[in-house]
Amino acid sequence: MPHLRIGALAARTGTNAPTIRYYEGIGLLRPADRQAGGQRAYGEQDVKRLTFIRRCREFGFSIEQVRSLVALVQDRERSCMDARNVAHEHLLAVRAKLNELKVLERSIAGFIATCDASCAGGPGPDCTILEDLARPS
Amino acid sequence: MPHLRIGALAARTGTNAPTIRYYEGIGLLRPADRQAGGQRAYGEQDVKRLTFIRRCREFGFSIEQVRSLVALVQDRERSCMDARNVAHEHLLAVRAKLNELKVLERSIAGFIATCDASCAGGPGPDCTILEDLARPS
DNA sequence: TCTTGAACCTCAAGTTACTTGAGGGTCTAT
DNA sequence: ATAGACCCTCAAGTAACTTGAGGTTCAAGA
Numbered sequence: 001m002p003h004l005r006i007g008a009l010a011a012r013t014g015t016n017a018p019t020i021r022y023y024e025g026i027g028l029l030r031p032a033d034r035q036a037g038g039q040r041a042y043g044e045q046d047v048k049r050l051t052f053i054r055r056c057r058e059f060g061f062s063i064e065q066v067r068s069l070v071a072l073v074q075d076r077e078r079s080c081m082d083a084r085n086v087a088h089e090h091l092l093a094v095r096a097k098l099n100e101l102k103v104l105e106r107s108i109a110g111f112i113a114t115c116d117a118s119c120a121g122g123p124g125p126d127c128t129i130l131e132d133l134a135r136p137s
Numbered sequence: 138m139p140h141l142r143i144g145a146l147a148a149r150t151g152t153n154a155p156t157i158r159y160y161e162g163i164g165l166l167r168p169a170d171r172q173a174g175g176q177r178a179y180g181e182q183d184v185k186r187l188t189f190i191r192r193c194r195e196f197g198f199s200i201e202q203v204r205s206l207v208a209l210v211q212d213r214e215r216s217c218m219d220a221r222n223v224a225h226e227h228l229l230a231v232r233a234k235l236n237e238l239k240v241l242e243r244s245i246a247g248f249i250a251t252c253d254a255s256c257a258g259g260p261g262p263d264c265t266i267l268e269d270l271a272r273p274s
Numbered sequence: 275t276c277t278t279g280a281a282c283c284t285c286a287a288g289t290t291a292c293t294t295g296a297g298g299g300t301c302t303a304t
Numbered sequence: 305a306t307a308g309a310c311c312c313t314c315a316a317g318t319a320a321c322t323t324g325a326g327g328t329t330c331a332a333g334a
Contacts (some may be wrong), residue, residue: 005301007310022292037300039311059245063291091245098242104196108228110321115221116160119180141329146279154282159321174329176282200320 003041006032013050018052028053028067061090140178143169144157150187157187165190165204 006017020040021031029049032040052073056066065086072083143154157177166186168176176263189210193203203221208221 005311016293018293020305021313026291037299039300057291059241080252084249087245087249087252090247091242091288094238094242094245098238099237101231103237105228105231105235108196108224108231112221112224112228115217115224153322155322158284172329174282176329194320239329242280259333 003035004047005035006040009042009046009050012047013054015050015054015062017038022052022075023053025061029071044078059090061086062095065090140170140172140180141184143177146179146183146187150191152187152191160187160190163200165200165207196227198223199226202227203223228234237257 004012006020010016020029024031029046032042032046035041049070053066053070056069057063061069069083069086072080072086112113141149143157147153157166161168166183167177169183172178186207190203190207193206194200198206205219206223208225209217209223
């Protein structure tokens with residue numbers, strides 16, 4: 001059983017050490033076993049758990065959502081359907097964000113196009129674009 | 138000259154009062170004039186400025202970016218081309234984020250589809266989806 | 275004129291999800 | 305045995321606000 005120290009666990013999971021300690025602190029990871037000298041010692045189970053957590057975080061789940069997802073995994077009685085529902089709710093949020101960003105992208109691209117068209121010659125005190133941005137909608 | 142109090146300014150700009158005070162505190166808005174009783178008094182110029190700031194924030198510019206954009210507007214010498222460049226840099230960031238989100242959306246949708254396919258019958262202790270999420274990539 | 279209630283004031287602390295820093299032990303290899 | 309990498313704890317910093325406590329001012333109705 002090769003046990004890992006915190007840095008190795010971090011490397012294996014795409015995390016870093018302070019974040020792992022932070023997760024332990026907020027109870028997302030169980031208090032780690034300690035070696036003789038007091039350093040944290042981890043096993044494969046911890047790699048799994050932390051990988052799960054990181055993946056969920058990458059998916060944009062909040063810490064609290066991850067917490068319930070972790071609880072779901074823990075509890076053999078409750079099914080993955082509960083997780084599915086959490087995920088579905090999140091999917092809707094992601095799609096909404098996606099739409100917002102698309103609108104945003106167009107707006108900025110439009111702004112730049114206008115700049116390029118009307119300020120092409122260089123600095124001009126008659127450029128009204130920044131003024132436009134300040135106009136109430 | 139109908140002067141506005143903070144709540145009216147907030148309403149006109151889609152902000153709220155504490156946020157306006159916060160912006161004043163960090164120097165994004167100039168210290169507001171005060172009425173007899175010490176309450177803040179605003180004019181049309183402030184509506185413009187705050188509208189500009191809010192719009193930039195909605196565009197996802199950071200406070201610091203907005204700060205430089207505001208400085209650009211202030212400075213008649215520098216042109217809108219400078220603003221264009223700030224915007225262009227931001228556009229690239231938005232596009233990157235957009236791509237990330239698209240990938241994310243597919244991942245979650247895939248997760249849900251898998252759930253629907255393999256857990257359709259209801260809770261099952263043999264569901265491996267949550268296990269899968271914990272597998273190292 | 276008085277009084278209520280909404281809107282305002284300041285200052286401090288809370289939020290999210292971490293990161294960074296200070297000051298000091300432990301482990302491993304030479 | 306000693307250097308250097310890695311680890312420890314605890315506190316504070318980050319972004320961009322929001323929330324709360326405790327108190328003042330304003331506008332309108334009785």
